[in-house]
Amino acid sequence: MGxxxxxxxxxxxxxxxxxxxxxxxxxxxLSIELDKGQIGVILxxxxxxxxxxxxxxxxxxxxxxxxxDVGGTRVTDLSDSQLVEYRRESVGFVFQFYNLIPNLTVAExxxxxxxxxxxxxxxxxxxxxxxxxxxxxxxPRELSGGEQQRVSIARAIVxxxxxxxxxxxxxxxxxxxxxxxxxxxQKVNAEFGTTILMITHNSAIAxxxxxxxxxxxxxxxxxxxxxxxxxxxxxxW
Amino acid sequence: xxxxxxxxxxxxxxxxxxxxxxxxxxIGSFSFLFFRGFSGNYARLINEFAEENKQEDxxxxxxxxxxxxxxxxxxxxxxxxTHRHYDVQLPEERELRLIGLTETxxxxxxxxxxxxxxxxxxxxxPGFFNSNGYQIGDKIEVGGKTxxxxxxxxxxDYVYILKYVNDVMAPPGFGVGVVSADELEYPExxxxxxxxxxxxxxxxxxxxxxxxxxxxKGISLSEWMDASTNKRIRMPWATISGMxxxxxxxxxxxxxxxxxxxxxxxxRIVRSESVIIGILYAQGYRRKELVRHYLSIPxxxxxxxxxxxxLLALPLIAPSVKVMATLYxxxxxxxxxxxxxxxxxxxxxxVAFLGIACLLVIxxxxxxxxxxxxxxxxxxxxxxxxxxxxxxxxxxxDLKFKxxxxxxxxxxxxxxxxxxxxxxxxxxIGFAINHSMNVVFSGESDAEFNYSWEYAFKELQQGEPSPGxxxxxxxxxxxxxxxxxxxYLSGIITDVPYVSDLLDAKGNELPKGQVNITSLLxxxxxxxxxxxxxxxxxxxxxxxxxxxxxxxxxxxxxxVYMPLSGFNKMLGMPEGSYSGVFSxxxxxxxxxxxxxxxxxxxxxxxxxxxxxxxxxxxxxxAVLGALIGAIIIxxxxxxxxxxxRSSISLLKIFGYxxxxxxKLMLGSSRPIVIxxxxxxxxxxxxxxxxxxxxxxxxxxxxxxxxxxPGxxxxSFVLIYGVFELSKLLCARKLAAITMSEALKAGxx
Ligand SMILES: Nc1ncnc2c1ncn2[C@@H]1O[C@H](COP(=O)(O)OP(=O)(O)O)[C@@H](O)[C@H]1O
Ligand SMILES: [Mg+2]
Numbered sequence: 001m002g003x004x005x006x007x008x009x010x011x012x013x014x015x016x017x018x019x020x021x022x023x024x025x026x027x028x029x030l031s032i033e034l035d036k037g038q039i040g041v042i043l044x045x046x047x048x049x050x051x052x053x054x055x056x057x058x059x060x061x062x063x064x065x066x067x068x069d070v071g072g073t074r075v076t077d078l079s080d081s082q083l084v085e086y087r088r089e090s091v092g093f094v095f096q097f098y099n100l101i102p103n104l105t106v107a108e109x110x111x112x113x114x115x116x117x118x119x120x121x122x123x124x125x126x127x128x129x130x131x132x133x134x135x136x137x138x139x140p141r142e143l144s145g146g147e148q149q150r151v152s153i154a155r156a157i158v159x160x161x162x163x164x165x166x167x168x169x170x171x172x173x174x175x176x177x178x179x180x181x182x183x184x185x186q187k188v189n190a191e192f193g194t195t196i197l198m199i200t201h202n203s204a205i206a207x208x209x210x211x212x213x214x215x216x217x218x219x220x221x222x223x224x225x226x227x228x229x230x231x232x233x234x235x236x237w
Numbered sequence: 238x239x240x241x242x243x244x245x246x247x248x249x250x251x252x253x254x255x256x257x258x259x260x261x262x263x264i265g266s267f268s269f270l271f272f273r274g275f276s277g278n279y280a281r282l283i284n285e286f287a288e289e290n291k292q293e294d295x296x297x298x299x300x301x302x303x304x305x306x307x308x309x310x311x312x313x314x315x316x317x318x319t320h321r322h323y324d325v326q327l328p329e330e331r332e333l334r335l336i337g338l339t340e341t342x343x344x345x346x347x348x349x350x351x352x353x354x355x356x357x358x359x360x361x362x363p364g365f366f367n368s369n370g371y372q373i374g375d376k377i378e379v380g381g382k383t384x385x386x387x388x389x390x391x392x393x394d395y396v397y398i399l400k401y402v403n404d405v406m407a408p409p410g411f412g413v414g415v416v417s418a419d420e421l422e423y424p425e426x427x428x429x430x431x432x433x434x435x436x437x438x439x440x441x442x443x444x445x446x447x448x449x450x451x452x453x454k455g456i457s458l459s460e461w462m463d464a465s466t467n468k469r470i471r472m473p474w475a476t477i478s479g480m481x482x483x484x485x486x487x488x489x490x491x492x493x494x495x496x497x498x499x500x501x502x503x504x505r506i507v508r509s510e511s512v513i514i515g516i517l518y519a520q521g522y523r524r525k526e527l528v529r530h531y532l533s534i535p536x537x538x539x540x541x542x543x544x545x546x547x548l549l550a551l552p553l554i555a556p557s558v559k560v561m562a563t564l565y566x567x568x569x570x571x572x573x574x575x576x577x578x579x580x581x582x583x584x585x586x587x588v589a590f591l592g593i594a595c596l597l598v599i600x601x602x603x604x605x606x607x608x609x610x611x612x613x614x615x616x617x618x619x620x621x622x623x624x625x626x627x628x629x630x631x632x633x634x635d636l637k638f639k640x641x642x643x644x645x646x647x648x649x650x651x652x653x654x655x656x657x658x659x660x661x662x663x664x665x666i667g668f669a670i671n672h673s674m675n676v677v678f679s680g681e682s683d684a685e686f687n688y689s690w691e692y693a694f695k696e697l698q699q700g701e702p703s704p705g706x707x708x709x710x711x712x713x714x715x716x717x718x719x720x721x722x723x724x725y726l727s728g729i730i731t732d733v734p735y736v737s738d739l740l741d742a743k744g745n746e747l748p749k750g751q752v753n754i755t756s757l758l759x760x761x762x763x764x765x766x767x768x769x770x771x772x773x774x775x776x777x778x779x780x781x782x783x784x785x786x787x788x789x790x791x792x793x794x795x796x797v798y799m800p801l802s803g804f805n806k807m808l809g810m811p812e813g814s815y816s817g818v819f820s821x822x823x824x825x826x827x828x829x830x831x832x833x834x835x836x837x838x839x840x841x842x843x844x845x846x847x848x849x850x851x852x853x854x855x856x857x858x859a860v861l862g863a864l865i866g867a868i869i870i871x872x873x874x875x876x877x878x879x880x881x882r883s884s885i886s887l888l889k890i891f892g893y894x895x896x897x898x899x900k901l902m903l904g905s906s907r908p909i910v911i912x913x914x915x916x917x918x919x920x921x922x923x924x925x926x927x928x929x930x931x932x933x934x935x936x937x938x939x940x941x942x943x944x945x946p947g948x949x950x951x952s953f954v955l956i957y958g959v960f961e962l963s964k965l966l967c968a969r970k971l972a973a974i975t976m977s978e979a980l981k982a983g984x985x
Pocket of ligand 1 (some may be wrong): 018019020026044046047048049050051052053219977
């Protein structure tokens with residue numbers, strides 16, 4: 001990978017299984033890498049272990065063996081309370097179903113995160129850059145799905161995280177909305193230089209990522225790297 | 238049916254909460270039946286006793302014997318029976334009032350042992366009998382005679398045993414004993430005419446008729462006691478009214494609180510199961526069946542709690558009535574019965590309260606079409622008016638978050654507020670009563686007397702009082718047009734200290750040469766300095782007008798003071814005459830000239846005796862308040878956590894430390910708890926003042942309700958401690974919420 005500026009995320013031989021009566025292996029010794037400031041996409045069918053992988057990288061789940069290093073921190077070695085600090089400082093989360101707190105306004109939902117970060121970006125700027133500054137006093141229910149996902153992205157980037165994790169951010173959105181949300185993610189990457197790892201089961205999205213990993217039953221089936229990124233606006237499916 | 242099993246599972250899943258609700262309803266049903274049963278039985282016992290044993294309507298004493306009693310009886314249509322009584326000092330500061338046995342009015346009734354049959358026998362009041370550890374058959378030495386104790390008795394004119402009718406309590410060691418009339422040949426014994434009218438309607442008018450007849454005949458009265466204001470007769474009614482009053486608000490508050498919280502919980506359950514409900518609908522379940530299913534939880538809980546409350550109250554009523562009947566208000570206690578209606582109400586009321594509340598909630602939810610129900614309950618996120626209107630932008634985030642957390646459910650917030658108010662109210666009542674009693678009766682305030690003894694003479698005295706004796710004169714009177722308010726108008730001498738210092742609200746000594754009124758009486762009559770007060774002499778009906786010059790700040794006593802010389806002049810009494818004296822040392826008066834001698838030093842002793850049972854009541858009330866507070870706060874915090882599970886899970890994902898999550902989620906109730914407590918103080922004071930004013934009117938007592946800062950602090954610490962404890966209990970629930978809850982949200 002000669003063209004990499006600096007490796008930021010390294011996952012090596014990650015193994016994870018769930019105990020549900022019998023042990024079900026979900027990740028079977030999987031490895032990926034992502035350079036700083038790049039967008040990585042994990043593609044795969046439902047149930048292939050995408051979310052599990054991302055949760056371990058994000059410090060909300062634990063691996064059985066193998067390692068995950070993020071920006072020089074071995075996440076897989078952190079204790080529970082160290083994981084809290086790691087998530088607090090370094091990771092932004094965007095979920096498929098937005099997960100906004102229903103009784104807080106748009107601005108307040110973003111403040112949930114800026115409230116605990118050391119040097120958050122100015123709230124107004126973040127709201128403006130995701131395009132919902134005029135709706136900051138609305139409640140999530142009063143917004144469309146795409147708008148809610150924008151709030152969720154604003155919430156994730158307000159602390160200017162080193163790593164932004166997006167788990168099927170367009171999974172619940174229609175085509176046009178999906179495209180504009182993807183464009184926003186691309187814009188965040190360009191504007192703030194945030195390293196982004198995104199999950200999707202839509203292979204058309206692969207074009208907008210520097211690195212693409214195809215997952216199949218807990219294993220990497222294929223890894224590709226794009227030299228040229230397709231702008232999200234031009235993606236079709 | 239599968240639905241039935243789900244009910245049990247729901248109950249078990251939230252054991253803690255349902256136990257809390259069970260206890261609230263239990264307290265409601267218990268207090269309802271207990272207070273109703275107790276006051277109902279007591280009222281009946283007292284009424285029956287008064288009827289069957291011919292309680293007097295009025296009694297009086299005169300300076301000269303009435304010559305023709307039968308003629309008077311015919312004239313006023315009454316039975317008038319005379320009896321004599323005589324107070325005998327016994328060793329160890331005990332005192333026994335011997336009362337001659339009567340045949341027609343105020344007939345005593347043996348409670349233990351048997352009725353009087355032979356000379357030399359005595360029946361004792363149960364309190365005196367018990368405290369002296371007597372046995373039936375004991376011989377006791379009283380007033381130079383030996384009597385055989387043959388049992389205990391209740392007297393219709395001494396239901397509440399008082400030495401002096403205007404006292405609040407009898408001195409410790411005081412009791413009454415009934416002996417055959419022949420035993421009372423003591424020359425100093427007082428002769429009392431006890432009157433009971435034949436026509437039992439409009440007794441009040443007949444009492445005035447008798448009074449006018451006596452005054453018209455020129456008979457001068459030395460004492461006049463109308464049963465309607467006689468504490469010995471009326472005091473129990475104050476307690477009964479108090480209990481009856483308690484039998485309504487306490488259970489109502491408990492049932493309403495339970496309704497609020499159960500309604501809230503049921504709504505949550507129904508909403509969270511709306512998908513299942515939609516599917517059941519679609520499969521042909523009728524709405525009625527589903528309503529019945531969800532209704533079974535509140536009905537089960539309230540019926541179980543109602544039955545338990547009733548079952549615990551039932552066996553306690555009879556013993557409590559008996560204790561009351563022997564220790565406080567002496568009446569025969571037989572045939573204690575509890576009405577089926579009360580029992581049924583004790584069970585059905587909570588069932589109806591909760592059933593109806595939940596029915597409304599459930600119907601509202603189930604009225605939606607199946608298609609909408611199947612879509613799920615996303616709409617619970619809808620913002621209410623308060624959330625919408627509130628502009629919180631400029632507040633710090635933590636505060637905003639907490640405010641939003643509280644506003645999220647208005648009914649939950651009201652439940653917490655009213656619940657904490659109810660709990661604090663119950664706690665504060667006990668403390669306030671205790672403190673008020675302490676201030677009124679013990680040395681904490683104006684009960685610091687300047688003299689040790691008070692002597693009252695049967696007849697007006699003239700001439701120089703004996704050395705060390707400070708004379709005063711007084712009449713019992715009432716304000717024109719308001720007979721229920723009785724007080725003393727006292728003439729006092731101005732050049733030596735009065736029995737207690739006359740201080741105004743600022744603590745300055747008031748001039749004794751003017752007309753001063755005690756603050757309690759002034760408040761009751763709603764008069765102030767400069768107002769005119771027309772008083773009527775209770776014994777001869779003459780009216781006098783006074784202008785108030787000063788108000789004596791006091792928590793006890795209903796008096797109007799004026800200089801002795803002016804008093805005598807106004808009443809047309811000889812200059813320098815007096816009806817009693819105060820003295821530092823004991824005086825050796827001939828008992829024959831005295832109508833009473835009062836030891837002013839043992840006021841505090843009396844208090845101690847009263848405080849023992851008081852303490853139990855206060856501690857129980859404090860414990861009850863704390864328990865209710867704990868249940869309510871625990872329920873609210875646990876519901877708050879339940880409703881915010883996904884937010885809590887999110888906060889954890891975002892890297893909130895567990896201490897921060899705790900602070901945000903558990904701390905939001907704190908201001909409501911504090912506000913609820915603070916609000917309960919004025920509410921308690923206002924309602925207790927209203928209650929005391931009402932009771933005071935019944936028994937001519939003016940009682941202030943006072944709250945000491947110390948007790949407020951104690952109550953607050955208790956309530957706040959309960960809050961912290963509930964937080965501690967709920968912290969585990971908080972810790973148990975995993976991050977995967979939010980990660981999986983919406984994924985099913
Ligand atoms: N908490 C869990 N307990 C048991 N099995 C789980 C749990 N989380 C995920 N799984 C299983 O692990 C597999 C991978 O899940 P996931 O990583 O969510 O897949 P994806 O995100 O690719 O759809 C699935 O088969 C899923 O059923
Ligand atoms: Mg997934």
